[in-house]
Amino acid sequence: MRLLSIERISRVLVLTGAHLKLIDWIHISLRHRYRGLIPTRSLRESAQKKYAATQRGAPCAIYPVEDSHADCISVLGISGAGKTTTIKMVLSMFPAIIEHTEFMGVSARFAQVVWIFVSCPSNGSVSTLMKGILHWFDLHLGTHYVEEVKSSANTGDWIQAVVVQIRRHLVGLIVIDEIQFAVKSAERADLMGFITSLLNDGECLFVLVGTPDAGEMIKRTVRNLRRVVSRTYIPLDLFPAPEDAMRLASKITAIDFLPEEPRNKVSVNKALIEVGAGSPAFMKLAWSHTQYAGDRAGETYVTPALIRSAVEEPFSLVEGLLGALRRKDLVALDRYRDTAIAQIEDIREKMAVEQSRSRLALTAGADDVVQKFSRCVETIINLGWTQIDAEAFVRSKLVSDASMPIASIVRMALMAKPDDSGSTGASAA
Numbered sequence: 158m159r160l161l162s163i164e165r166i167s168r169v170l171v172l173t174g175a176h177l178k179l180i181d182w183i184h185i186s187l188r189h190r191y192r193g194l195i196p197t198r199s200l201r202e203s204a205q206k207k208y209a210a211t212q213r214g215a216p217c218a219i220y221p222v223e224d225s226h227a228d229c230i231s232v233l234g235i236s237g238a239g240k241t242t243t244i245k246m247v248l249s250m251f252p253a254i255i256e257h258t259e260f261m262g263v264s265a266r267f268a269q270v271v272w273i274f275v276s277c278p279s280n281g282s283v284s285t286l287m288k289g290i291l292h293w294f295d296l297h298l299g300t301h302y303v304e305e306v307k308s309s310a311n312t313g314d315w316i317q318a319v320v321v322q323i324r325r326h327l328v329g330l331i332v333i334d335e336i337q338f339a340v341k342s343a344e345r346a347d348l349m350g351f352i353t354s355l356l357n358d359g360e361c362l363f364v365l366v367g368t369p370d371a372g373e374m375i376k377r378t379v380r381n382l383r384r385v386v387s388r389t390y391i392p393l394d395l396f397p398a399p400e401d402a403m404r405l406a407s408k409i410t411a412i413d414f415l416p417e418e419p420r421n422k423v424s425v426n427k428a429l430i431e432v433g434a435g436s437p438a439f440m441k442l443a444w445s446h447t448q449y450a451g452d453r454a455g456e457t458y459v460t461p462a463l464i465r466s467a468v469e470e471p472f473s474l475v476e477g478l479l480g481a482l483r484r485k486d487l488v489a490l491d492r493y494r495d496t497a498i499a500q501i502e503d504i505r506e507k508m509a510v511e512q513s514r515s516r517l518a519l520t521a522g523a524d525d526v527v528q529k530f531s532r533c534v535e536t537i538i539n540l541g542w543t544q545i546d547a548e549a550f551v552r553s554k555l556v557s558d559a560s561m562p563i564a565s566i567v568r569m570a571l572m573a574k575p576d577d578s579g580s581t582g583a584s585a586a
Contacts, residue, residue: 159414163448166441169409170246173401175391179232179364180247186228186362187251187271187329202263229352229363231336233371234393239437240366243393244332248272254297268298270326276334283348286339287315290331294322316351323360332364337371402435403427409444410459415451417458428461432468434479443468526559533563537570 207219234240255269273293278285291302306318322328333339339348352363365371369392406426410419419425429447433440443464450467451459472479530551537547550573554566 159448159452162414163445166409166412166445166448169405169412169441170242173243175232175243175393176247178391179230179243180250182228182230183247183251183330183362183364186230189228190329190362191327229365230391231365231367231371232391232393233367233369235368238393240393241334242437244274244334244364244366248274248332268326270294270297270328272330272332273328274332274334277336277338279335279338281338281348283339283351284310284312284315286333286348287312287319290319291315291322294326298326319351320355320360323355328361330362330364332366334366336365336367402430402440405437406430406440409440412444413459414448415456415458419459424461425459425464428464431483432464432472432479434483436479439472439475439479443472446471526555529563530555533566533570536563536567540570542570 204219207217210217211219232240232244251271253270253272255271257265257267257269259265273290275286275289275293278289288303291306294300294302302318302322306315310318323331352365355361355363403426406429407422410422410426410429413419429440429443433443447459447464447467450456451463456463533551533554534544534547537550538544542550547570550570551566554561554569
């Protein structure tokens with residue numbers, strides 16, 4: 158039961174200035190967005206009444222005056238800073254959908270969509286993002302908007318389909334997470350043009366969530382910056398204030414499933430801040446690992462040493478990022494600011510392979526057989542061989558002659574075919 162309850166740690170939320178700033182912005186901007194906005198059926202009857210009043214000598218505005226453009230705000234921060242959690246925490250205070258039965262005394266049944274939350278695909282495809290928005294409608298309203306779009310539709314068709322539904326359901330706010338993927342893609346002009354046009358027409362509000370470099374790219378892409386920074390942007394601090402980090406650590410460590418309380422809570426909190434570099438995401442992960450490791454090892458209570466040992470292996474993949482955060486090294490952080498936590502392992506593995514391959518020297522001076530085997534396999538894989546074939550080929554050569562130089566083995570591989578490992582590879586040589 159304790160192990161199953163560890164998941165509660167991920168749900169620890171602490172209010173910050175960014176939350177207050179965002180909720181203020183949404184309250185104000187949504188009010189402006191919906192002020193004077195009337196569904197088509199009700200608008201027709203309202204316009205008739207006001208026109209009749211004007212004809213009787215009591216002039217009034219027949220249609221409400223709308224703002225020239227809608228608002229947009231950006232929430233920027235490195236991975237693990239809590240951007241998505243901040244957004245979802247604020248959105249939870251607003252209804253996603255309001256089912257109407259009448260409006261201004263007129264029977265009107267329609268679904269008003271207050272907010273939509275979508276994540277930009279990693280390839281930055283505008284069509285895929287538009288499908289994601291339509292799928293959100295289908296999922297929450299029981300519609301079939303995705304199916305209604307023709308299979309041969311191009312990007313423009315998908316954008317138009319989204320615009321139609323935004324107008325039909327009076328969408329108030331669209332949140333696009335991981336916006337850096339879109340502004341880096343080849344289709345960034347289409348996406349940013351779509352957003353800018355909707356802002357210019359006052360169709361809906363936008364919250365763009367991404368890494369710091371996304372803000373720089375938006376500046377170079379959008380035709381009218383006034384539309385994108387209508388009010389402001391919310392930066393999530395790279396380096397949280399010590400008091401904020403301690404407050405978060407105290408909230409996290411309050412969820413403790415070991416039999417006894419820590420002997421020194423202050424030192425435990427400090428150790429958690431140290432290993433997680435003050436990042437909310439990493440601090441929660443560190444405490445989850447600590448609880449699991451402590452329970453499996455039969456520990457009585459949490460100590461700073463337990464925290465450090467629990468995260469040593471799982472955090473080894475992100476040690477460079479955490480080290481840069483601890484040192485407040487902005488130059489080093491520049492390498493990581495566009496790296497999502499979920500992608501770090503894959504990227505680090507690729508970097509390690511590329512570095513090892515670039516350092517490879519085809520000389521006869523390698524005496525260690527294991528090192529020689531590894532270097533030969535890596536080089537032959539670069540020639541287009543599969544890993545299994547490369548390992549079998551190199552093994553057969555070293556078994557026959559362990560002193561054979563690396564250059565000779567690679568030369569044999571160049572003369573052989575990938576399926577010529579083993580005895581046939583030897584004959585080909």
